Structure formats: C-alpha cells, structure tokens
Amino acid sequence: MKHTAVKFALFKVFCICLLLSNYSAFAQKTTIWIVRHAEKEAEPAADPILTTAGQKRAEELLKSLKHEKIAGIYVTKYKRTALTAQPTAQKYTLVPELYDPTDLKGLATKVLQFYKGHSVLIVGHSNTILPTITALGGEMPFSMLTDDDYDMLFKLTLKGGKAELEISRYGDPHHTTEIPDQYLNYTKEHFVKPPGRF
Numbered sequence: 001m002k003h004t005a006v007k008f009a010l011f012k013v014f015c016i017c018l019l020l021s022n023y024s025a026f027a028q029k030t031t032i033w034i035v036r037h038a039e040k041e042a043e044p045a046a047d048p049i050l051t052t053a054g055q056k057r058a059e060e061l062l063k064s065l066k067h068e069k070i071a072g073i074y075v076t077k078y079k080r081t082a083l084t085a086q087p088t089a090q091k092y093t094l095v096p097e098l099y100d101p102t103d104l105k106g107l108a109t110k111v112l113q114f115y116k117g118h119s120v121l122i123v124g125h126s127n128t129i130l131p132t133i134t135a136l137g138g139e140m141p142f143s144m145l146t147d148d149d150y151d152m153l154f155k156l157t158l159k160g161g162k163a164e165l166e167i168s169r170y171g172d173p174h175h176t177t178e179i180p181d182q183y184l185n186y187t188k189e190h191f192v193k194p195p196g197r198f
Contacts, residue, residue: 028117032136033065034154035121036129036145037080039174050083053172057150060171062087064153071118074099074107081123088121101128104135111136112158129154137163141183150174 038054038061050058065088073089073096075081085096099107101124111120124132126145129152134140138156145152151174157164167183169175 029157029159030112030116031068031119032111032156032158033068033070033119033121034129034132034156035061035084035123036126036150036152037078037084037123038171039150040080047079049079053174054080054084054150057171057174058084058087061085061153062091064168064170065121066091068119070094070121072097072111072115072120074111074120074122076101076124076128078125081125085121085123096123101125101132104128104132107132108135108137133165138165139163141165141167141180142177144177146176148174148176152177152179 037050038057039051040054041048041051061084070088070092071094073085073092073094075085075096075098077098082096088094089096099110099122107122111122122132126147126149129145130140130142133154133156136156137158151169151171153168153170155166155168157166165183167179169179
C-alpha cells in the first residue's frame with residue numbers, strides 16, 4: 001500500500017512538473033523588432049550603401065535597442081540592410097544572418113525555432129516590412145510603406161499564442177506615412193491578433 005502511495009505521489013509530481021514546463025514554454029515572450037534599412041545612396045542603383053543620414057540612423061537604431069538584449073539579427077543580401085544593422089550587431093557581438101525576402105514564412109519559422117523567448121532584429125525593405133509582420137502573425141497596420149518612409153520601428157511581441165504590434169519612430173523624422181493612432185497608443189484589448197501558422 002505504501003509503495004502504491006509513493007508511486008502515486010511521484011506521478012503527481014511528474015504531472016505538475018510537466019504542466020509547469022508547458023506553461024513556461026507557452027508564456028515565453030518573443031520580441032521581434034522589424035525595421036526598414038536606413039537612407040541609401042542613389043548609386044550604384046543595384047546595391048547602394050547608406051548615405052551620411054543613413055549611417056546616422058543606423059546609430060540611432062542602436063540607441064533605440066540598446067537595452068533590448070538582441071539575440072539574433074537577420075538581414076537581406078543587400079549592403080544597405082547589413083549596414084543598418086551593423087552598429088547593433090557590433091554592440092551585441094552578433095553576426096547577422098542572411099534571409100530570403102521572398103520566403104518570409106521560412107524566416108518566421110527560423111525566428112521562432114531558434115529565438116523563441118528572445119529578442120530579434122529583422123532589417124528589410126519598403127516592400128517586405130509589412131509582409132514580414134503578417135508572416136510572423138501580426139496585423140498589417142496600413143497598406144504600404146513608401147520610398148520616403150525610413151523612421152518607423154515596428155515591435156512585434158509574441159506571447160501566449162497572441163501577436164501584439166506597436167510602432168514608434170526613431171532618429172530624424174523622414175516619412176510620408178502616418179502611424180495609425182491605435183498603434184502609437186497601444187491597447188492590448190483592441191489590437192491583439194492570434195499568430196498565423198508558419
């Protein structure tokens with residue numbers, strides 16, 4: 001009888017540990033910072049570097065993220081994205097990983113596989129930022145970014161099966177698109193969307 005009671009007690013402890021482990025995994029918060037590359041030179045058109053203003057914005061990006069404990073950085077093959085991420089990568093001693101902007105579902109899978117529970121920076125382009133947000137389960141805040149939108153910093157928080165989007169500006173003003181008020185004055189009750197499947 002004692003043996004059975006001990007077995008039952010051990011089983012209960014095992015179940016509790018399993019539940020706590022699953023709860024911990026479910027409750028982990030993953031923060032994804034998504035930003036367009038900084039201002040670029042006009043030439044060479046195929047793969048320009050950053051302008052002086054763009055270099056300054058890259059430094060401003062670091063200032064915005066200096067307390068975020070960035071664990072991973074993703075950039076495209078173009079110099080402007082790598083140069084935008086460079087100050088932040090140096091600060092955190094990270095080597096940015098390349099991603100294919102035509103396979104954003106694949107990027108989302110990698111981010112959640114390797115950086116769940118951590119903070120990640122993704123640097124993209126005007127035509128990939130919003131699709132990146134939706135690939136990661138967030139809601140599209142507006143229809144498009146223009147070529148003159150450089151100063152938006154998107155923060156996507158994934159926790160408990162929900163995706164929360166917040167948008168701020170950083171560095172010198174340089175934009176034509178206005179941020180909808182609901183994303184500036186963020187409220188959890190109205191702007192939470194369950195992340196989609198990857």
